[in-house]
Amino acid sequence: MKPFNIEDIKRLRAEIEQLEGTIVIVPHINPDGDAIGSVLGLASILKNAGKQVTVISPNHFPEFLKWMKGSDELLVYVNAREKAAKILNEASMLICLDFNHLSRIGELKELIENWSGKKVMIDHHPYPQGFADLEFSHPDYSSTAELVFHVTKAMGYEQYIDLDGAECLFCGIMTDTGSFDYNVSDPQTFNTVSELLAFGVNPEDIHGRVFDNYSVDRMRLMGYCLSECMEVFPEYHAAVMYLSKETKAKFHYQKGDNEGFVNMPLSIKGIHFSAFFTENDDQIKASFRSKGEFAVNEFATAHFGGGGHRNAAGGEVFDTLEATVERFRKLLPEYAEELKRTKQD
Known part of the structure; x- marks a missing residue:
């Protein structure tokens, strides 16, 4: 897989460490397992690093993903427009995960489009729009969750990954590969999964929570x-x-x-x-x-x-x-x- 630009990694770490305000993390509209796993996984890592973090989803996400740590604190924009807008307007950094075009965030588009703060994008889809100040666009990764894991590792933040965060990232990888049925041609994906298992992740348990939890x-x-x-x-x-x-x-x-x-x-x-x-x-x-x-x-x-x-x-x-x-x-x-x-x- 394409290596990261080391200067971008250094810049991201420096800017995060210098922040005193809130970091807002946003997924795409109708967020799936990769989107929710990525935002909650990264939020967990940054909170463990001592940062103030708020996740704002454009709209609701499926019930079978609500077991993930932090999902109960996630702010749904369509339910709390004024509160979400206030938090975003006062935030110091915006991190956009699992989308690379502002058309993918529904009613949040205008707010983010006009937001003047520091924007970071981490995504694995091709053809980015180029709306962020700092972009980690890597379509060769299986999922944004896998990409988040390696970006945070490259920053030296592996020490802040715990079981809760690892479960979120594993869920993102698992769901975006169809339980490892596609987007898994690179051996690094399985190496990543192996590293996440070392945090205590139970694959059978997470698979059951996601796929054996229907009405x-x-x-x-x-x-x-x-x-x-x-x-x-x-x-x-x-x-x-x-x-x-x-x-x-x-x-x-x-x-x-x-x-x-x-x-x-x-x-x-x-x-x-x-x-x-x-x-x-x-x-x-x-x-x-x-x-x-x-x-x-x-x-x-x-x-x-x-x-x-x-x-x-x-x-x-x-x-x-x-x-x-x-x-x-x-x-x-x-x-x-x-x-x-x-x-x-």
Whole structure:
């Protein structure tokens, strides 16, 4: 993996150590395991170093991530706009984790865009916007959580990592690699996991907290989606699943209930490209996964206003669910040869 610029590391450490005010840490909107694991992991490390830290999330995050230390102190912006704005305006440093474009933070965009303090970005997605004063942009890392671990180590802050922080970072790596199913081509990722285990992390326990903690409604929703809302296109080695607002209401949907659904069609023999579309009040959220060389980040960028990594990407569409799914169907013939060449069976 690409080494850090040592001068940037020295500068980050010096500026953190000189701070007397609050450090605000922000993840992207609709934060997932990597985003929450990264912000809570870094917050734990900085608090142990004697710093005053506040985590502000643009909106709510899934229930199955609320076991992590510090999640009860996290401030949700949509619930406390005035309080969050006051804390941010008085802060000495802003650290942005797991996003590299201000379009990814919802209503917080205007506040952060106009914030005049020191901004730091730590992220593993490609093509950064360049909004921060100091950036650690490393797409070769499996996850932002892994990147946070190595940035703090490079700063000499390993001494401030404890079990709570290590659990958060491990959760971030585990969830952003699909339980080590993708984004794990570099041996360093497993070396990182080994180092985190040395802090006392129990992988089976964390896996159970995240993946064995669902409601009955969520299980029934999954079965319904597989039965009624999945289309398979064997000639293109592809599949699509979709979730409407009506279906959400039918199964008493809670935020995060569709976590991992996009991966399910990849278990079908011959399928190595999967799409999942979720209907929200103001847009359609798109998720894409692949096996092999098919670059879903390029597909997402070209057609669904998004991006990400080669095998895991997402986007947003401002259209109806029906039109979005139909767009996906019509795009498949354009990629027929490419999908055939990347066949994994």
